[in-house]
Amino acid sequence: xxxxxxxxxxxxxxxxxxxxxxxxxxxxxxxxxxxxxxxxxxxxxxxxxxxxxxxxxxxxxxxxxxxxxxxxxxxxxxxxxxxxxxxxxxxxxxxxxxxxxxxxxxxxxxxxxxxxxxxxxxxxxxxxxxxxxxxxxxxxxxxxxxxxxxxxxxxxxxxxxxxxxxxxxxxxxxxxxxxxxxxxxxxxxxxxxxxxxxxxxxxxxxxxxxxxxxxxxxxxxxxxxxxxxxxxxxxxxxxxxxxxxxxxxxxx
Numbered sequence: 001x002x003x004x005x006x007x008x009x010x011x012x013x014x015x016x017x018x019x020x021x022x023x024x025x026x027x028x029x030x031x032x033x034x035x036x037x038x039x040x041x042x043x044x045x046x047x048x049x050x051x052x053x054x055x056x057x058x059x060x061x062x063x064x065x066x067x068x069x070x071x072x073x074x075x076x077x078x079x080x081x082x083x084x085x086x087x088x089x090x091x092x093x094x095x096x097x098x099x100x101x102x103x104x105x106x107x108x109x110x111x112x113x114x115x116x117x118x119x120x121x122x123x124x125x126x127x128x129x130x131x132x133x134x135x136x137x138x139x140x141x142x143x144x145x146x147x148x149x150x151x152x153x154x155x156x157x158x159x160x161x162x163x164x165x166x167x168x169x170x171x172x173x174x175x176x177x178x179x180x181x182x183x184x185x186x187x188x189x190x191x192x193x194x195x196x197x198x199x200x201x202x203x204x205x206x207x208x209x210x211x212x213x214x215x216x217x218x219x220x221x222x223x224x225x226x227x228x229x230x231x232x233x234x235x236x237x238x239x240x241x242x243x244x245x246x247x248x249x250x251x252x
Contacts (some may be wrong), residue, residue: 007048010039014049018058018069028066029059055213057239078146078241080191080217103141107166109134112154119151122220122231130154134165137205144206145240150232156184175221175230184229188222198237206237213238 014035023029029050030038036046050067053059060070113133120127131151138146150165152175157163162170162178170178176186196216203210217234236243 006041007045007052010041010045010049011052013039014053015056015058018053023069025069025071028068031066054209055238061209078236078243080243080245104139106137107134109164109166111163113151115151115153119231122218123151123153123228125153125155130158132157132163132165140240143240145237147202147205147235148232150230152230153228156227156229157182179223179229185224186221186229187224190220190222192218193243194218195238196235198235202235206235206240208237208239215241215243217243 017023029035032043032046032050036043039046050059050061054061054067058070059067061067110133112130114128115123115125115131117127119131120129123129123131125131131153134150134152136146136148136150137144138148152165154163156179160182161168162181164171165175165178166172170181179186194216196214197211198206198208198214200210202208202214203212206214208214215236215238217236218231219234220228220231223229
C-alpha cells in the first residue's frame with residue numbers, strides 16, 4: 001500500500017486539533033517554523049499542510065499577519081437540473097428563485113467581439129467570427145457567489161430582437177426561449193465541471209483569496225441540428241457554494 005504523503009498526515013493532525021477546539025475561531029496558529037519543529041517536518045511540508053486546510057475552509061491566511069482559524073461559512077446549495085434550469089443561461093429573477101441562491105446580478109454585453117480560438121472550437125465557428133460576449137456577476141444576500149461568461153455566434157442572432165441576452169423583448173428569459181423565438185430549437189446541454197484555482201481577477205470579483213478552490217463549469221448548448229448556439233464558462237467559489245447535479249428518471 002502506498003504511504004500517505006507527509007503533508008496530508010500533518011494536515012490530518014492539525015485538522016483534529018482545530019476541530020477539538022485547541023485554537024478558537026479567529027485565533028492565530030503558531031508560526032510555520034514552530035509547527036515544523038514540533039512535528040519534525042520541513043517548512044515546505046508544513047506550508048502544504050496549512051494550504052490544504054485553507055482550501056478545506058478551516059484556516060485563512062492573512063498577509064503579513066499569519067494563519068488563523070476561519071469562521072465557518074454556510075455553503076449555499078446550487079442544484080444543476082434539467083427540470084430546474086430550463087432557462088439555460090437566464091439571469092432572470094424566476095431562475096434565481098428556482099436555484100434558491102442568487103438573488104441579484106449584474107451583466108454587461110458586447111457585440112461583434114471576435115471569437116477566441118478556444119471559443120470558436122466550442123461553437124463550431126472560425127476564430128475571429130463575430131459573437132456577443134456577456135459577462136455576469138451573481139450575488140446571494142449581498143455576497144458574490146458566481147461568475148459567468150457567455151458567447152453566442154452573431155451569425156445566429158444578428159438582426160433579430162434577441163441579439164442582446166439582457167435587453168429587448170425577451171431579456172433575461174434564457175437561451176432556450178430566446179432561440180425558440182427565432183425558430184432555433186434547443187435539444188441538448190453539455191456541462192463539463194473542473195476544479196481550479198481562482199485567478200487574481202476572479203478572486204477580486206468573488207471576494208476570495210487568489211488560488212482558492214473554485215469549480216469551473218464549461219457549458220455548451222446545442223440546437224436540434226447539432227449546431228452550438230451558446231457556450232459559457234461559470235466560476236463558482238467552493239467556499240460559498242456546493243454544486244449538486246440532479247437527474248430525473250424517465251418512466252416507462
